[in-house]
Each structure stands twice: as structure tokens, then as C-alpha cells.
Amino acid sequence: MKIKNLLYSFLFCNIFFMANAQTASTKNADKKYDNYAYADAIKAYESLVEKGVRDEKVFQRLGNSYYLIGELQEALKYYQELFFLNENQEAEYLYKYAQCLKSEGNYTQSDEILEKLSQKAPSDKRAILFLNNRNYLEDIKANSDRFDIADAGINSKDSDYGSTILDNKLVFTSARDTGSIIKKNFKWTNKAISTLYSVELNPDGSIGKPMLFHKENLKVNFNQSTPVFTKDGRTMYFTRNNSVDGKRRQNENKITFLKLYKATLIGDEWKEVQELPFNSDEYSVAHPALSIDEKTLYFASDMPGTFGLSDIFKVSIETDGTFGKPENLGPEINTEGRETFPFISDEKELYFSSDGRPGLGGLDIYVSKINKDGSFEEVQNIGEPINSKQDDFAFIINSKNRNGFFSSNRINGQGLDDVYRFTENRRLICEQSVSGTITDQETNETLSNVSLILFDEAGKSAVEAKSDINGNYVFSNVKCGKKYFIKTSKEEYLFKEVSLTLKKATGSTSLPIALEKKPKPITAIPVVIKVNNTIKPVKVTITVGTDLGKLLQIPMNFFDLGKATIKKTSEPQLQKLVDMLNQYPTIKLDIRSHTDSRSSSESNQILSDKRAESTKDWLIQKGINANRLTAKGYGETQLVNKCADGVKCTEKEHQQNRRSEFIIVSL
Structure with missing residues (x-):
């Protein structure tokens, strides 16, 4: 019994100590x-x-x-x-x-x-x-097969990445063995810390021997990487572990993050090294890139306001050398994943790496054109062989000769990360021309001087054109792979809207458009109406095509916003129609309801259909024979002015399009 208890005690203690050891581990x-x-x-x-x-x-x-x-x-x-x-x-x-x-x-x-x-x-x-x-x-x-790539000729068995051009030199980051007796490792990877190297780029395409880039003022025992230089070569922004006077700085949890630093070339030495004011001990700021005019600095960070693990931000560089407030580039660029390593080309393109977008695996390199207003065009994956199943990043390109460098940890490389050089043989730009001939739907006669507006589904990218003397129109440089709408307008013809979806291939798309003429007056009769509700009669002649709403000066706002029920306060005005139709029992009306271009075309069509039918039903309830009435909604397809999607207009101009018409179709 005692032996048994001792065995139990031994097992319990052994399990207890093992559990404690596991907990400690x-x-x-x-x-x-x-x-x-x-x-x-x-x-x-x-x-x-x-x-x-x-x-x-x-x-x-x-x-x-x-x-x-x-x-x-x-x-x-x-x-x-x-x-x-x-x-x-x-x-x-x-x-x-x-x-x-x-x-x-x-x-x-x-x-x-x-x-x-x-x-x-x-x-x-x-x-x-x-x-x-x-x-x-x-x-x-x-998007693939547009690049020829090769080893850059500078790689070691360690990590080499993050290159940039300074004069005729390639400056890059490397963790290669410098021969130091004391070797320091980066805890993130447990590999040697990285520092900056440079190599001559010879005119014949050959590359010199990599040499340490830094002078005395840049020598530190911490990681420094991804430099970018101003065009005059006098200012450098770069990434470094948080440090001051060669000493590591940590936050309260003893964590050292990355920060951005600025150095100035004085003589042949980089001096006045100072950290940028939006750094913090509580998050990382890294991988700088400069805009073409050097007035904006782009970078990657996980600072507050970040959507994911890291986002791309920008900050203005003021004329006095101070900095504005960092701005997140927003959901057009950033995701819940990692966005990092930005680069701005001379053609105002943002290249960056991301693992948050549909890609081949790991970090892929993407590009987006920066518009004049600071917004971004569609983000595109630049394809193989630049991108691979592993991490691909730190892309830079010379916009004139289409040569550049990028980094990758792809299989069969020389080291942990390697720098590759490339030549782009075919541009990623995918554009089409959209053209066609405008004709009369009935006679097939070509129509000149027709106004056209092209815009995308979001109502953006509005472009105007006119048909020439032969009825031909053309929209050049239209982005591929998107759905577009074209609206037409010409005096004596009904407005028309057509849609088309462009293929994802450079080329041309033909879209002929036939327009329908507005109904012509075919007969006329004299009628007597009251003006301003007075008893003084006015004798006018009405014809097929006359709008009784305008003739009787009926206000158009007899519906609440977004609704299709006639307001009680509007019924006295509509009673004018009833009186006119009772006075002239042979008149037949076509009730037409229109909206402005705001809201979607689908919802506008539905609303206008409901309003036209609601008006017809109201007149029937007032005793007008249903055989004398037809009703149809036209949504935003027959605007009376320029206020299409994407066109800025005043409220008064939009109001002109929100109207009901009571068109005489028979006398």
C-alpha cells in the first residue's frame, strides 16, 4: 500500500514538474x-x-x-x-x-x-x-511575359535587397559577412544585421565590385536599409532600427522598431543624420520613396490608422524642410494584409508590394497610376516573371529605358533574398479606342454634330466627344476590361444611352448608334386655357407633341423625394389636366416621367416607371378614360442638359431633369 502511494506520488510529481517545465517553455x-x-x-x-x-x-x-x-x-x-x-x-x-x-x-x-x-x-x-x-x-x-530578368550580379549567400540608383551607382541593402570579428544578428530572423552597399553600373552593362556605402557617420550596429535619394544626390532618406548616437532605443516592452532617418551629403560624407518627426517608439516606419517633385515622401508603417499589418502612407515635405501630417493612402491601395516597399516612377505610377491582393503567393508587386487629384486608378498585378510564388518586393524602374531592379526570396536564388535586374519589353498599359457611326434610326442617314459623353460604372472618367461631318465619333485611350456607358444628345432626336464592356486586351471596339427622332406635329387645334387661374382666356394652338404640363404651367415637384405617391398639395395643379381633358375629350396623352442622373440608372428607371403609372392611375380615378392614357418612365435616359454621371452640376440644373411630361399623342 505504501509502495503504491509512493508510486502515485512519484508519478504526480513527475507530471507536475513536466507540466511546469512545459508552461515555462x-x-x-x-x-x-x-x-x-x-x-x-x-x-x-x-x-x-x-x-x-x-x-x-x-x-x-x-x-x-x-x-x-x-x-x-x-x-x-x-x-x-x-x-x-x-x-x-x-x-x-x-x-x-x-x-x-x-x-x-x-x-x-x-x-x-x-x-x-x-x-x-x-x-x-x-x-x-x-x-x-x-x-x-x-x-x-x-500581364505576364513582359520582362526579361537576370541575377543582378551583386548577390551573396545572405540577404540582399532594397536597391536604388544614385548617379551611376546601385545602392542596396545586404546582410553579407563584412569580416568583422564581432557579428550582430537581427532577432527577427536571427541573421546578420543589414547595412548599405554600393556598386558601379558601368556603361557596357557590367557591374563593379560591391563596396560598403557608408562613411563614418552611417556606421551603426543596427539594421539600415532601403535608401532613397533626392535628384541632386545631396539628401538621403533611409530605414534604420530605432537608435540614437549609436545606441539602441526600446519602448517600455523592450522592443526596437524601425524608423526613417534623413542624412545630408556634406563634402563626401553623409552627416546631420536625424530621425523624421513622425517616427515613434511604438510602431515601425520604413522603406521611403519620393514623389517626382520631391514634395511628398511615401513610406510603409503600422502606425495607428493602419488597415492591416502594414500600410502605405504619404507625408508632405514643406519648403522649409518640415513635414506635414502622415496620410494613409486608403482602401484604394491598402488591405488587411501587408502593403510595403513603395516606389514612384517618373510617370506618376505607384509600385508597391502586397500580400493582401489576388496574387501568385507571398508578396507580389502591383502598380497603380496616380491621378492629378491624388486618387488612384485600378491596381494591377505586374505579372510573371517579376512576381513568383514567394516574396517579391522593392521594385524600381527607369521610366526612360525601362530597366530596373527588384528583390525576391524565390527558390534557386543565391541567398535568403536576392536582387534581380530586368528590362521591360512591353508596357502594362491596356487601352482601346471606342468608335462608331451615328445614324438616323428610320432613314439610316448619318448624323453629324451629335454630342456624346462616355463614363464608367462609377460615373467617373467622363469624356465628351462629337460626331464629325460623316457621323463618326471616337473615344481614344479608354481603359480595358471595364463597363462603360455612352449618352447621346442632338436637337430633334431623343436622348439615348448605350452600354458596352471592353475586353482586357489592347485594340479597338466598334459601337454604331442609331437615334430616334422626336415625334413631329401632325395636326393642330385651337384651345382656350386659363392663365394664372384667372378667368381671362387665352387662345393657343396645340399639336401632337405638345406638352400640356408646360402649357398649363404645372409645377413638376408633385412627388416627395424618392417616392411615387402624388402629394395632396399637388392635386389642385394636376386638376388642370383633368379639366383640359374633360374640355377636349379627343385628346390622348402619353405620361412620361424623368429623373436626374444621380443614384443608379437602375433605381432611377424603377422610380420613374412607378411615378408615371401613379400619375396615370390618379387621372383615371378623376374620371379620365384609361384608353386615353399611356405611361412610361425614362429614368435618366433623356436628360435635357449636360448633367450626366460624372458631370458637376448645380441643384437647379439637376432639377431641370426631374420632370414629368404630358405629351399629346392624338387629337
Whole structure:
């Protein structure tokens, strides 16, 4: 009995100590993970797994750690274990799992996981982008094969990335062995810290020997990377670990984030190194890029206001050298994932890397044209071979010769990250010309001087044109792959709206348009009406096509906004119609209801149909024979002025389009 109790006690104590040891190991691993020491966290968590621990949190953090250091296939292994334990995971793990599946080319299963993401988090922009771009692989294929790429000739067995041009030099980031006796490692990856190197770019296309770029004032024992230079070569912005006077700075949790710094070239030395004022000890700011006029600095950060893990921001550089308030580029660019490594080309294009958009896997490189008003055009994946199943980033291009460099951790590279050079052989610009001939629907006669407006589904990109002497029109440089509308107007002809969807291929689209003439008067009779409700009669002649609403001076606002029920206060005015129709029992009316261009064309059509029918029913209730009335809504298809979608107009101008017409069709 005592022996048995002793055995139980021994087992209990052994289990107790093992549990305590496991708890201590887990806490140690968690501490490393929370301090962004992902390489050390991986070792600690994998040690637990080797001891038989199968815990959701452990697999979540192992997957995340490998994901954040760019080893997607290793991350996939642990995400698979995680979903085997429990398929019901948060949206973030669904997305990262899908991304890692792409790293092995398993796009079918990746898309299945993204479908689950869209059900679990329907408002997540990454899910919305996937649902709206199910054929993203076809789109990427259409954008591919435009580049010739090759090893840049500067890579080592370590990490080389983040290049930029200064005069005839390529300045880049490297973690290569400098031969120092004391080697410092970056806790994020447990690899050697990175610093700046430069290499001569010779006129014959060859490359010199990489040399340390920094002078004494730039020598530090912390990571520094991704520089960008002003055109005069006198100012440099770059990324560095948070430090002051060569000493590391940490926040209250002993975490060192990234910051942006500025240095000035004085003589042949970079001096006056100072951090930018919007840095913080509580978040990272990194990877600077300059606008063409050098008045705006773009960068990546996870500062407050960030949509995802990191977003792209911009900040104005004032004439006195101070900085404005950082602005998030917004949901046109940023997602719940990672947006990073911005670059602005001389053609005002924003290139950046993202893992939050439909892509090939990991970080892909995307591009968007910056409009004059600061908005962005459609974001496009620049395709293979620049993009791969792994992380692709730090893209720069010379807009004149179409040569450039980018970085990648793709398989078969020389090191952890490598710099590649490229030449772009075909532009990504996809545009079409839309043209056609305007004719009379009845006679087929060509019509000159017809006004046309082209606009997209969002009512933007409005462009005006006119048909020439032969009835021909053309809209040049129209973006591919979108739905557009064309509205026409010409005196004596009815307004018309036609739609078309352009293919995603450069070329031309033909769209002939036939217009219908407005009804011509075919007969006329004299009538007597009252003016301003006085008893003084006025004798006028009405014809087929006369609008009794205008003739009787009936106000057009007899409906509440967005409704189709006639207001009681408007009935006395409409009674004029009843009196006229009773006085002249042979008149037949066509009731036509119109809206302005605001709101969608579909909802406007529905509302105008309801209003026309409501007016007809009201007249019938007042004793007018239904055989004398027809009713139709025209929505926004017959505007009386220029106020189409995308055209700025006053409220008074919009009011002109919100009207009802009571057209005589028979006498």
C-alpha cells in the first residue's frame, strides 16, 4: 500500500514538474514571439512540438513566425497542422493559409480557403477582392511575359535587397559577412544585421565590385536599409532600427522598431543624420520613396490608422524642410494584409508590394497610376516573371529605358533574398479606342454634330466627344476590361444611352448608334386655357407633341423625394389636366416621367416607371378614360442638359431633369 502511494506520488510529481517545465517553455517562446524575435520563437515552439505538444496557439504562432520571415512553405506545414486540429480559425489564419498554399502552386485549394474567408469575414477587403476577381490568375497571365530578368550580379549567400540608383551607382541593402570579428544578428530572423552597399553600373552593362556605402557617420550596429535619394544626390532618406548616437532605443516592452532617418551629403560624407518627426517608439516606419517633385515622401508603417499589418502612407515635405501630417493612402491601395516597399516612377505610377491582393503567393508587386487629384486608378498585378510564388518586393524602374531592379526570396536564388535586374519589353498599359457611326434610326442617314459623353460604372472618367461631318465619333485611350456607358444628345432626336464592356486586351471596339427622332406635329387645334387661374382666356394652338404640363404651367415637384405617391398639395395643379381633358375629350396623352442622373440608372428607371403609372392611375380615378392614357418612365435616359454621371452640376440644373411630361399623342 505504501509502495503504491509512493508510486502515485512519484508519478504526480513527475507530471507536475513536466507540466511546469512545459508552461515555462511556452512562456519563454511566447515572450520571444511577442518581442518579434521570430527566429528564436520558432526554435522554442518547435522544441515544444518535438516533445509532443499539439496546441492551437503553438501552431498559430509557428505558422505566423515562418510567414513573417518569408519562409512560406515551412509556414504551410504548421498552418496545415493548425487546421487539422480545428478548422474554425480566425480570418487572418484563413488568409495566411491560403497564401502559403500558393507557395506550392496549390491555387485550387487556396481559392477554396478564400471562399471560406469570404463567408467568415465578408467585409474583409481581401475577401472582396477575391470575389470580384475570381479569374485573377488569367488577369495575371495577361500581364505576364513582359520582362526579361537576370541575377543582378551583386548577390551573396545572405540577404540582399532594397536597391536604388544614385548617379551611376546601385545602392542596396545586404546582410553579407563584412569580416568583422564581432557579428550582430537581427532577432527577427536571427541573421546578420543589414547595412548599405554600393556598386558601379558601368556603361557596357557590367557591374563593379560591391563596396560598403557608408562613411563614418552611417556606421551603426543596427539594421539600415532601403535608401532613397533626392535628384541632386545631396539628401538621403533611409530605414534604420530605432537608435540614437549609436545606441539602441526600446519602448517600455523592450522592443526596437524601425524608423526613417534623413542624412545630408556634406563634402563626401553623409552627416546631420536625424530621425523624421513622425517616427515613434511604438510602431515601425520604413522603406521611403519620393514623389517626382520631391514634395511628398511615401513610406510603409503600422502606425495607428493602419488597415492591416502594414500600410502605405504619404507625408508632405514643406519648403522649409518640415513635414506635414502622415496620410494613409486608403482602401484604394491598402488591405488587411501587408502593403510595403513603395516606389514612384517618373510617370506618376505607384509600385508597391502586397500580400493582401489576388496574387501568385507571398508578396507580389502591383502598380497603380496616380491621378492629378491624388486618387488612384485600378491596381494591377505586374505579372510573371517579376512576381513568383514567394516574396517579391522593392521594385524600381527607369521610366526612360525601362530597366530596373527588384528583390525576391524565390527558390534557386543565391541567398535568403536576392536582387534581380530586368528590362521591360512591353508596357502594362491596356487601352482601346471606342468608335462608331451615328445614324438616323428610320432613314439610316448619318448624323453629324451629335454630342456624346462616355463614363464608367462609377460615373467617373467622363469624356465628351462629337460626331464629325460623316457621323463618326471616337473615344481614344479608354481603359480595358471595364463597363462603360455612352449618352447621346442632338436637337430633334431623343436622348439615348448605350452600354458596352471592353475586353482586357489592347485594340479597338466598334459601337454604331442609331437615334430616334422626336415625334413631329401632325395636326393642330385651337384651345382656350386659363392663365394664372384667372378667368381671362387665352387662345393657343396645340399639336401632337405638345406638352400640356408646360402649357398649363404645372409645377413638376408633385412627388416627395424618392417616392411615387402624388402629394395632396399637388392635386389642385394636376386638376388642370383633368379639366383640359374633360374640355377636349379627343385628346390622348402619353405620361412620361424623368429623373436626374444621380443614384443608379437602375433605381432611377424603377422610380420613374412607378411615378408615371401613379400619375396615370390618379387621372383615371378623376374620371379620365384609361384608353386615353399611356405611361412610361425614362429614368435618366433623356436628360435635357449636360448633367450626366460624372458631370458637376448645380441643384437647379439637376432639377431641370426631374420632370414629368404630358405629351399629346392624338387629337
